[in-house]
Amino acid sequence: MKVRVLVSLKPGVLDPQGRAVHHALEGLGFSGVESARIGRTIDLDIADGTSDEALTEMCEKLLANTVIENYRIEKLD
């Protein structure tokens, strides 16, 4: 089973990497970019019987820092 976990910073949390990307896009001449925020994806290939609870636990314990990050679990197949 293929699962994608999307992790993004919570609104209001500073994102220096996103600011750098925003600044670089402007430097390259792309006007009209209002903001850029960076997140990450973790694509997992897991055993078919894996429960939603186990997936949530993986996110809470390791994949996301829930103090500053939100996560979303998407099943790809």
Added chain:
Amino acid sequence: MKVRVLVSLKPGVLDPQGRAVHHALEGLGFSGVESARIGRTIDLDIADGTSDEALTEMCEKLLANTVIENYRIEKLD
């Protein structure tokens, strides 16, 4: 206009960060994880009139390293 760019390593490219996550999940007792691969997302808030060509150019020039990475552009609204 909100746009999400998903950047992932091409198949076959080594992903040490993904291996570390895989190893850590096993260490936490999550069996059944066969692989983990890490990617990133760039959420852009851009002017409504921005063309697809400009978006592709942003990806090719800055957001993705097309030698080792694939990217996909998703319009969120």
